[in-house]
Amino acid sequence: xxxxxxxxxxxxxxxxxxxxxxxxxxxxxxxxxxxxxxxxxxxxxxxxxxxxxxxxxxxxxxxxxxxxxxxxxxxxxxxxxxxxxxxxxxxxxxxxxxxxxxxxxxxxxxxxxxxxxxxxxxxxxxxxxxxxxxxxxxxxxxxxxxxxxxxxxxxxxxxxxxxxxxxxxxxxxxxxxxxxxxxxxxxxxxxxxxxxxxxxxxxxxxxxxxxxxxxxxxxxxxxxxxxxxxxxxxxxxxxxxxxxxxxxxxxxxxxxxxxxxxxxxxxxxxxxxxxxxxxxxxxxxxxxxxxxxxxxxxxxxxxxxxxxxxxxxxxxxxxxxxxxxxxxxxxxxxxxxxxxxxxxxxxxxxxxxxxxxxxxxxxxxxxxxxxxxxxxxxxxxxxxxxxxxxxxxxxxxxxxxxxxxxxxxxxxxxxxxxxxxxxxxxxxxxxxxxxxxxxxxxxxxxxxxx
Numbered sequence: 462x463x464x465x466x467x468x469x470x471x472x473x474x475x476x477x478x479x480x481x482x483x484x485x486x487x488x489x490x491x492x493x494x495x496x497x498x499x500x501x502x503x504x505x506x507x508x509x510x511x512x513x514x515x516x517x518x519x520x521x522x523x524x525x526x527x528x529x530x531x532x533x534x535x536x537x538x539x540x541x542x543x544x545x546x547x548x549x550x551x552x553x554x555x556x557x558x559x560x561x562x563x564x565x566x567x568x569x570x571x572x573x574x575x576x577x578x579x580x581x582x583x584x585x586x587x588x589x590x591x592x593x594x595x596x597x598x599x600x601x602x603x604x605x606x607x608x609x610x611x612x613x614x615x616x617x618x619x620x621x622x623x624x625x626x627x628x629x630x631x632x633x634x635x636x637x638x639x640x641x642x643x644x645x646x647x648x649x650x651x652x653x654x655x656x657x658x659x660x661x662x663x664x665x666x667x668x669x670x671x672x673x674x675x676x677x678x679x680x681x682x683x684x685x686x687x688x689x690x691x692x693x694x695x696x697x698x699x700x701x702x703x704x705x706x707x708x709x710x711x712x713x714x715x716x717x718x719x720x721x722x723x724x725x726x727x728x729x730x731x732x733x734x735x736x737x738x739x740x741x742x743x744x745x746x747x748x749x750x751x752x753x754x755x756x757x758x759x760x761x762x763x764x765x766x767x768x769x770x771x772x773x774x775x776x777x778x779x780x781x782x783x784x785x786x787x788x789x790x791x792x793x794x795x796x797x798x799x800x801x802x803x804x805x806x807x808x809x810x811x812x813x814x815x816x817x818x819x820x821x822x823x824x825x826x827x828x829x830x831x832x833x834x835x836x837x838x839x840x841x842x843x844x845x846x847x848x849x850x851x852x853x854x855x856x857x858x859x860x861x862x863x864x865x866x867x868x869x870x871x872x873x874x875x876x877x878x879x880x881x882x883x884x885x886x887x888x889x890x891x892x893x894x895x896x897x898x899x900x901x902x903x904x905x906x907x908x909x910x911x
Contacts, residue, residue, distance in 0.1 A: 467906060470570040470590075471499045472561060473597070474577035475526075475554060476539040477728045478806055480505065482597040482669050483574065484512055484519075486693050489899045491515035498568055500524045500561070502537035524560065526553040529647075540728050544826075551655075552647030554578060565590060571910060574667065579648075579655045582662035591909050593691065594663040598807050600670065600678040600690075601627065601835045602828035606640065607657050608685060622684070624677040627834045632853035637827055664909050665689040671898055673888065674840065691905045694898025695811060695889050705791040712781065713752070713792070719799030722751040722864060723792055723818070726804040730825040734758040736854065738769045740823070741782055743860025745772060749800070749868065750779045754787045793818055800868055802846075802860070805829035810836060813843075815889050819867035819879060821846060823855065842882040843867070844874060 469490060473479040480501060487497040496518055501509055503523035513519050526537050532549040539547055558580055565573070565588050574595040575581035582592035596603055605627055608620035619627055629637075641653050648655065660666055666688050672679055674695070683690050704710070713721060722744055726732070732740065737758035744751040761767040764784035772780070789809070792798060793816040801813045805824040810832055813820050820843030822833040837845040846863045848855045867875045888894070 467495045467572065467903070468568065468570040469495060469497045469572045469574060470565060470568055471497060471574040471595070472578055472581055473500075473575065473595075474539070475502045475505075475537060475550065477505070478808055479576060479597045480509060480538075481512070481808060483595065484509055486574075486595070486669055487519045488512075488514045489693060489895070490903070491518035493899070493903065494518070495903070496520075498522055498564070498570065500564075502526075504535075504537050522564065524557060526550075527556045529553045529556070543731075544729075548645040548647075551577060551645060555580065555647055558584065562588075572906060575659065577655060577659070579650070579659040579662070582659060582664075586662070591665075591906075592663045593665050593667050593906075594660045595667040597669070598828050599832050599835060600668055600675050600682050601839075602807075602831045603656075603666075604678050604681045604685065605831050606637065606827060607653060607660070623681055624839070627831055627838070629830055629834075630848060630850050630853060632849070632851055633827065633830050640827060660686055660688065663688065665691050665905070667691040667693060667902070669693045669695070671695050671889075671894070674885070675835065677839075678835070689905060689909070691902050692898055693902045694895045695815075703788070703791070705788055705795065709752075709787065709792065710795075712778075713795045713797045715778070716750050716797040718796045719817075720749055721795075721797045722747060722749045722800045722802060722868075723798045724751060724753040724755070724802035725787070725789055725809070726755055726823075726825065727806045727809055728756075730804045730806075731756050732758045732825075734760055734767055737761075737764075737767055739855060739857045740860055741772060741780075742769055743855075743857035743864070744802070745776055745780060746857055746861040747864040747868070749864070750797075751776075751781070752792065752798075753780075753782045754789070755782065755784065757784055800864060802864065805833045805836075807832060814882070815886055817886070819875065820844070820882065821860075821863045821867060823860070823863075840881065840885065842878050842885055844878060 471483050473483045487499050491497055498520050500522045503525055506521055506523045509521055529549050529552050536542055539550055562584055570590055573581050573585040573590055573592045585592040644651055671692060671694055679690055755764055757764050758767050764782050790812055798818055801818040802821045803809045803813055805822045822836055822843055823846040824830040824833040833845045836843045844863045844866045846855050847859045866872055869875055
C-alpha cells in the first residue's frame with residue numbers, strides 16, 4: 462500500500478440502499494490503494510462480500526446490535542422490519558457507540574464516513590479524525606428535506622432559493638411534516654434533526670453523483686450548509702460478471718427486442734394490497750409482456766396470493782410477478798427489456814439511467830418523490846405515474862398511461878425522454894468520467910487533512 466494512501470472507516474445506516482452505495486464507493490477508493498473498513502449487519506455479510514472487488518483493501522466488519530425492547534430479536538437491518546419499527550433500529554445502532562469508539566481507536570483512520578448516526582462526527586473529532594457525511598440520496602432530496610420548507614397553507618412547495626422543478630403532492634408534504642416533527646425513542650431527535658446534526662458536525666458532505674446531472678441542487682447544498690461538497694461521480698456499478706439466471710433468460714428470450722416491461726420496487730418498498738393489484742393490472746393493461754419483482758403487499762405472505770383474480774390465467778406466459786430477489790442489472794441489460802418501472806430509489810434510478818430502457822417512476826416515500834421530479838421535470842429523461850394529490854393513490858389507468866407514453870413509438874413525450882436519456886446515458890458511460898470524479902474526490906479529502 463502506498464505511503465500516501467488514506468484509511469477510511471464507514472458506518473452507514475443498516476439498509477441495503479445505504480450499504481450498497483457505500484460499498485461501491487469503497488471499491489472505487491480501494492482500486493486506488495486506499496484502505497476501507499466498512500461496518501455491516503452480520504446477516505448481510507456474505508451477500509456484500511460478493512460485491513467486494515478488493516478484499517485486500519476493504520475489510521467488512523460485522524457489527525451485532527444490542528437488543529432494544531420492541532425490536533424483534535436477531536434483527537440487524539431495515540430490510541427485515543416494517544417502517545414503523547425503524548426508529549428502534551436506529552436506537553439499537555446508537556447503542557453501538559462504545560464499540561465504534563474502540564474500533565476507531567484500533568484502526569486510527571484518517572476519515573469516518575457516516576449518515577444516520579449523528580454522533581459519529583463528534584466521536585471522530587474527539588479522536589482527531591476528520592468526518593464526512595456521506596449521503597446515499599440525491600443532493601436534491603437532501604436539500605429539500607433538510608431545509609426550512611413553507612407550510613402547506615402557504616401554497617408554496619420549495620424552500621427559499623431552491624431550484625424550482627420540485628412540486629410535491631399534498632399527501633407527501635403532510636408526511637414530511639412527520640419527518641420534521643416526530644421525535645424518536647432513545648435519541649429524542651427527529652430524523653431531520655439527526656441528519657442536520659450529522660451534516661453540521663461533519664467536515665464535508667459527500668455524494669455519489671456528478672455536477673452535470675444535479676448541478677443546481679449541489680450549489681444549493683453548498684450555499685445553505687456552508688460545507689465542502691465532495692462528489693464521487695455517478696453511481697454506475699460495475700456490470701456483474703455472472704450470467705442471468707437461466708429460467709429468466711429463457712423467459713425473456715421469447716420476446717422481441719425492447720418489448721418487455723420490467724418493474725421492481727427495491728428491497729424495502731411494500732405496497733398496500735389494493736395498490737399492489739392496481740400496479741400489476743396497469744402492467745397487464747399496457748399490452749406488453751411484463752416481469753414484476755415485488756415484495757408481497759401488507760397482509761399477504763406471498764405475491765401469488767395477492768394477485769388480482771384471473772390475472773395469472775389471463776397473462777399466462779406473458780406476465781411474471783415474482784416475490785424473490787432478481788439480478789436487476791442483468792435484467793435491464795437483456796435485449797427484450799424496453800421499459801423500467803421503478804419506485805425511484807436512488808441506486809435503482811442510476812441503474813435505470815445507464816440502461817437503454819425507457820424510465821417510468823412510481824415513487825413510494827419522501828425522497829423518492831423528489832428524485833422522481835428531478836428525473837421527470839429537471840432532466841426530462843422519464844415519466845412519473847400520476848397519483849392523487851390528497852390520498853397518494855395511483856390507478857391501473859395511470860400506470861398504463863405512463864408506460865404507453867414512453868413505449869409508443871409516435872408519442873412525443875416518449876420521443877423527448879428517449880432523446881434526453883440517450884444523451885445522458887452516453888455521457889454517464891463516457892470513458893474517464895468516473896476516474897476523473899473519484900480523483901477529484903480523493904484530492905478534496907486530502908485537502909481536508911492539510
